[in-house]
Amino acid sequence: MLTKEETHNELFTMGHTGCSGCAQSMSVKLIMEILGKNTIATSATGCLEVFSTRWPESSWKIPWIHSLFENSAAVASGIEAALKYMGKKDEITVIAQGGDGGTADIGLQALSGMFERNHDVLYICYDNGAYMNTGYQRSGLTPLDAYTTTSPSGKQSFGNNRPKKYMPEIAMAHRIPYTAVSSAGYPMDLQKKVKKAMAIKGTKYLQVDVPCVPGWKYEPKYSVKLAQLAVQTGLYPLFEAEYDKIISVKKISKKVPVEEYLKLQGRFKHLFKDEAGRAEIEKIQKIADDNIERFGLM
Ligand SMILES: Cc1ncc(C[n+]2csc(CCOP(=O)(O)OP(=O)(O)O)c2C)c(N)n1
Numbered sequence: 001m002l003t004k005e006e007t008h009n010e011l012f013t014m015g016h017t018g019c020s021g022c023a024q025s026m027s028v029k030l031i032m033e034i035l036g037k038n039t040i041a042t043s044a045t046g047c048l049e050v051f052s053t054r055w056p057e058s059s060w061k062i063p064w065i066h067s068l069f070e071n072s073a074a075v076a077s078g079i080e081a082a083l084k085y086m087g088k089k090d091e092i093t094v095i096a097q098g099g100d101g102g103t104a105d106i107g108l109q110a111l112s113g114m115f116e117r118n119h120d121v122l123y124i125c126y127d128n129g130a131y132m133n134t135g136y137q138r139s140g141l142t143p144l145d146a147y148t149t150t151s152p153s154g155k156q157s158f159g160n161n162r163p164k165k166y167m168p169e170i171a172m173a174h175r176i177p178y179t180a181v182s183s184a185g186y187p188m189d190l191q192k193k194v195k196k197a198m199a200i201k202g203t204k205y206l207q208v209d210v211p212c213v214p215g216w217k218y219e220p221k222y223s224v225k226l227a228q229l230a231v232q233t234g235l236y237p238l239f240e241a242e243y244d245k246i247i248s249v250k251k252i253s254k255k256v257p258v259e260e261y262l263k264l265q266g267r268f269k270h271l272f273k274d275e276a277g278r279a280e281i282e283k284i285q286k287i288a289d290d291n292i293e294r295f296g297l298m
Helices: 004-009 023-035 047-052 072-085 100-106 108-117 167-173 187-198 220-233 258-262 266-272 275-295
Strands: 039-043 064-066 093-099 122-127 178-183 204-209 239-242 245-249
Touching: 023 047, 023 122, 023 187, 023 220, 039 047, 039 072, 047 093, 072 093, 072 108, 072 122, 093 100, 100 108, 100 122, 100 167, 108 167, 122 187, 167 178, 167 204, 167 239, 178 187, 178 220, 187 204, 204 220, 220 258, 258 266, 258 275, 266 275
Parallel strands: 039 064, 039 093, 093 122, 122 204, 178 204
Antiparallel strands: 178 239, 239 245
């Protein structure tokens, strides 16, 4: 456990109102440990902004700006351009942050512009698989068959009926210098990728899988376990890419069946009721198996 003094030295610190077991707040802490104090951050509207900056207090001990939901990347682009003009860019890291809704849906246009202009910014997408801050609505990154308030399961459907948008490949398609996927379940992998991103000039995209207790409906003690199971099943491949080429993947030592991951979460509990649900689980297993094949995870 950290002493009071050590806690005071942290750059993302106590007093925020993240849920108990929030994997997003855990990840931010780990990321800030690596980025250090010469960092300027933008944050789109969403859980992170709401739980860490309840005015007049803030958990951020770095310059931090709240952007609109849709333009975290555009605001960060402007900050980077201003720092360049002032001759200070080499001393300061600029990061832009957003949830999966802010990144892959509403902020995608601003993000694509930032990618295209190749600003020297690290964009971090905290992927909890839905619009959690406003009450668990479906996003483009919601996985197949997950219950959300706008893709409910019931007689008419098994929940979200569209596949998860493959956002890292959208980043790669822009030929940016570095794209990485990591997870709150693998802190060392996460910190290693942040360190690497900091050393690269130009745009970097980092997507982090961050389980969400109320949105995924599980007990807080399973946050890390779920993040690890997502990787070990093949449902959340961790990798790094330079431009459009994958340069490393986190291998799976022993493949875990997707049921192990699904059964711990209330958002998938409708899949365990009958034969029709079993067929859906087969579909999810196929997604995992295809990822294992496509990314060479085993
Ligand atoms: C243009 C616009 N549409 C909708 C909203 C309402 N809104 C604020 S936060 C949010 C959800 C954020 O979801 P996400 O980006 O996935 O982040 P999370 O809260 O899950 O971390 C929504 C819909 C808004 N602020 N602006």
